Amino acid sequence: MHKPGARQAVLTYILIGAILIVFMVPIYLILASSLKPSVDMFSRPPSLFFKPTLQHYIDLFTLRPFVSNIANSLIVTLGSTAFSVSVGSLGAFALSRIRHRRIDDAAFWILSMRMFPPIAVVVPYYIIFKAIGLLDTPLALIIVYSTANIPLTVWLMKGFFDEVPEALEEAAQVDGYGIVEIFWRISLPLAAPGLAVCAVFCFIFSWNEFLFALMLTGSSAQTVTVAVMSFWSSDAVQWGQIMAGSFIILIPGVIFVLTCQKWLVKGLTLGSVK
Amino acid sequence: MGYVTRRNRTIATAFLLPTVAVLFLTTIYPMLYALYLSFRNYDLAKPFIPRIFVGLANYSEVLTSDTFLHSLLITFKLMAMTLVVQFVLGVAMALLVTQRLPGMAVIRTLLLIPMMISPVIVGLVWLFLYFPELGYLNYFLGMVGIDPIPWITSTQWSLTAIAIADIWQWTPFVMMGTAAALQSLSPEPYEAARIDGNSSVDVFLYVTLPQLRPVLISLLFLRAIDAFKIYDIIYVLTKGGPGDATETIALYIYRQSFTFWRMGVGAAASFVSLIVISVLITLFFKSMQKSAAAR
Numbered sequence: 001m002h003k004p005g006a007r008q009a010v011l012t013y014i015l016i017g018a019i020l021i022v023f024m025v026p027i028y029l030i031l032a033s034s035l036k037p038s039v040d041m042f043s044r045p046p047s048l049f050f051k052p053t054l055q056h057y058i059d060l061f062t063l064r065p066f067v068s069n070i071a072n073s074l075i076v077t078l079g080s081t082a083f084s085v086s087v088g089s090l091g092a093f094a095l096s097r098i099r100h101r102r103i104d105d106a107a108f109w110i111l112s113m114r115m116f117p118p119i120a121v122v123v124p125y126y127i128i129f130k131a132i133g134l135l136d137t138p139l140a141l142i143i144v145y146s147t148a149n150i151p152l153t154v155w156l157m158k159g160f161f162d163e164v165p166e167a168l169e170e171a172a173q174v175d176g177y178g179i180v181e182i183f184w185r186i187s188l189p190l191a192a193p194g195l196a197v198c199a200v201f202c203f204i205f206s207w208n209e210f211l212f213a214l215m216l217t218g219s220s221a222q223t224v225t226v227a228v229m230s231f232w233s234s235d236a237v238q239w240g241q242i243m244a245g246s247f248i249i250l251i252p253g254v255i256f257v258l259t260c261q262k263w264l265v266k267g268l269t270l271g272s273v274k
Numbered sequence: 275m276g277y278v279t280r281r282n283r284t285i286a287t288a289f290l291l292p293t294v295a296v297l298f299l300t301t302i303y304p305m306l307y308a309l310y311l312s313f314r315n316y317d318l319a320k321p322f323i324p325r326i327f328v329g330l331a332n333y334s335e336v337l338t339s340d341t342f343l344h345s346l347l348i349t350f351k352l353m354a355m356t357l358v359v360q361f362v363l364g365v366a367m368a369l370l371v372t373q374r375l376p377g378m379a380v381i382r383t384l385l386l387i388p389m390m391i392s393p394v395i396v397g398l399v400w401l402f403l404y405f406p407e408l409g410y411l412n413y414f415l416g417m418v419g420i421d422p423i424p425w426i427t428s429t430q431w432s433l434t435a436i437a438i439a440d441i442w443q444w445t446p447f448v449m450m451g452t453a454a455a456l457q458s459l460s461p462e463p464y465e466a467a468r469i470d471g472n473s474s475v476d477v478f479l480y481v482t483l484p485q486l487r488p489v490l491i492s493l494l495f496l497r498a499i500d501a502f503k504i505y506d507i508i509y510v511l512t513k514g515g516p517g518d519a520t521e522t523i524a525l526y527i528y529r530q531s532f533t534f535w536r537m538g539v540g541a542a543a544s545f546v547s548l549i550v551i552s553v554l555i556t557l558f559f560k561s562m563q564k565s566a567a568a569r
Contacts, residue, residue: 004373016370016381023385026399026442029410033402042408091293094286108559110293113301115555117503119524120544123311123531124304147300154293179282183289208392210506215532225394229510232398239402246395253390261383265454268389272492272562273451274458 030250034243041239056240066245069227073207075138076223080145081202085195087146088153093183095154096161107158111270114151122215129216136218144212149202152267156201159271160194161187197263204253224249305548312541325538332542342543344518345526348433352522353501355437356444360497361490363441364448369478371449372456386450388443397510400439401426404511429519432512436520439507444500448493455489456482488565495558502551523547 004012033041035052060066095107125144126135134140164187172182188195210225217226228245231238257264265273312332314325336342371382388396403411404425412422425435459482467477505524508514514521514529521529523543531540 004375009373009375012370012373012375016367016378019367019370020381020384023388023442023446026396026403027387027391029402030395030399042405042410044413046410046413087292087296090289094289094293098283098286098290104563106290110297112552112555112559113297115499115551115558116301116305117505117524117544117547117551119503119505119527120548121301121304121308123527123537123540123544124307127311127537128304128307143300146296150293150296179285204390208390208394210392210394210509214509225392228398229394232401232510242398243402246398249395250391253392254387257383257386257390261386264386264389265450268447269451269454269493269496270562272496272558272565273454273489 027250030243030246033239034247036240038240056238056244059238060241060244060248064227064231064241065222066224066227069222069224070248072138072217072221073223073225076141076145076213076221077203077206079138079142080149080206081199083142084146084149084153084202085199088150088198089157089188089191089195090183091150091154092157093161093187095158097166107155110151111155112151114148114155118211122212125212126215135216136221138221140216141206141209141213141221141223144216145202145206145209148205152201152205152270153198155270156198156267157191157194159266160191160197164190197260197267200256200260200263201267204256207249207252308541308544311537312545314538316537316541317535320535328538332538333546335539336542336546341518341521342523342526342546345521345523348518348520349502349522349524352433352437352440352504352520353498355434356440356501357494357497359437359441360445360448361494364445365452365486365490367445367449368452368456372453382450382453385446387446389446389450391443393443393506394510396439396443397507400435400442400507401511404435426511427516429516432516432520436504436508436511439511440501440504443507444497448497451489451493452486455486459485488561491561492558492565495554495561499551499554499558502547502554 032050034056035054036047036050037053037055040047040050091110095103095110125140129135129140134143168186168190169182172186173179177185208225209223210229213223213226214229217223222230224245228242228249231242231245311325313327313329315328315331316325317323367385371378371385403409406424406427409425411425416422423431425431463481463485464477467481472480503524504522505528508520508522508525509528512520514525524547527540527543527547530536530543
């Protein structure tokens with residue numbers, strides 16, 4: 001791209017400034033409202049300078065079982081991430097190394113498992129988990145989230161393994177390494193950045209998920225997203241607590257964007273954009 | 275052949291086994307179970323009544339019911355509304371944020387945040403903005419002289435309200451993908467076009483856009499697949515209402531299964547939607563292979 005002239009630069013900044021305001025206002029509102037006393041919540045004009053209070057956060061953690069919601073979310077999220085990354089990177093290695101003309105089809109088939117609408121399988125999950133007594137347990141969500149996380153891991157890790165030079169692996173084989181050793185001691189360490197990227201994507205997806213958590217958990221395995229939504233359905237809407245909870249939930253995603261945005265493109269477009 | 279000899283290939287296949295086994299148990303099996311349910315009369319509220327085989331009755335009910343066809347229409351209407359705005363706005367934003375100006379990298383990063391926010395939270399903050407009487411959106415609109423709009427309480431506006439929330443969350447995705455593609459374009463055609471004295475609009479239409487086409491098509495299918503599944507934001511904002519004004523396929527399946535407990539009908543509708551989405555997924559893969567081949 002060429003370097004814009006002064007007039008074009010001013011115009012660009014004006015337009016982008018307006019866009020930035022539109023896209024940032026809702027995020028600012030979450031933070032501001034979580035710190036606003038309830039009386040100021042909808043004050044006209046919106047009070048830009050209010051006396052911030054941590055009351056909503058205190059209420060959230062003392063009046064609600066939000067600590068156990070966070071614990072549930074973390075168990076589910078970390079459990080599914082660990083499981084998906086382990087299973088998925090094995091599968092990805094195989095797909096990357098097997099030479100067969102149908103291997104791309106297999107990779108697409110695995111990826112397609114991630115793209116089906118969750119609502120279409122939630123009924124069978126509900127019935128099956130009810131029958132085997134897993135309804136309202138973190139294990140149920142770990143299993144369900146892995147159905148989305150494993151395909152993504154396989155797909156992304158395949159790209160990372162493809163970039164590990166096979167010559168290194170061949171050399172290791174000459175030295176008497178078996179394929180398991182080659183995977184574990186050569187290829188996996190070289191594809192380690194990919195593991196981190198996959199883990200982060202699995203984490204964010206599981207942490208943010210709502211539909212399955214809503215349908216498959218009751219009070220004991222309730223995750224943060226379902227909990228925050230439940231503050232709404234009580235008699236009086238607790239906007240302060242909703243916003244405080246929302247702010248806590250959005251923290252991991254924001255950290256992800258700020259620290260490793262270069263991987264966002266690859267992960268979210270499933271590699272269709274370089 | 276590479277270093278993977280026949281013996282090793284057996285092991286390599288075994289590497290694939292856990293993935294395939296897990297996906298079979300957790301995805302294929304539930305889908306087959308849904309297929310089984312879709313041929314049965316299954317009322318979850320009355321679990322002791324035998325699940326009688328009803329043949330294609332659930333499918334014929336789904337495919338001839340006005341509610342289902344209406345939900346299909348709503349789904350595609352929402353898809354059209356969100357995709358058009360997301361792509362026009364997203365491409366425009368990409369053109370802005372890829373200008374070589376100070377501060378653009380930071381702005382680009384900030385604009386990516388909405389995508390990574392849980393859709394429930396997106397729904398909740400827009401509910402806060404739309405909230406009848408109190409919400410700030412009508413207040414802001416009032417400042418520029420627009421009368422209050424009954425965002426989520428009227429059948430006329432509720433679908434637009436949902437579309438706006440989805441547009442807010444996913445326009446950055448189109449921007450991000452397009453910006454990445456723009457930055458990898460080769461500069462020569464631009465210089466040539468500029469030397470020839472073409473206007474920037476012409477350069478965009480005849481030089482940039484054709485080069486962006488494969489990426490835009492891939493992004494379009496990805497967004498369409500997601501738009502087809504949209505659930506969380508609707509659940510938070512309108513739960514499919516008022517009436518059935520925002521009842522997409524996902525909401526229809528939810529209502530049949532968990533409000534009326536008619537699992538068989540819900541499962542049949544699920545299968546119809548699986549067929550539609552399979553078409554979209556296949557088209558996406560085709561577009562991906564095509565653009566990979568073009569590289």
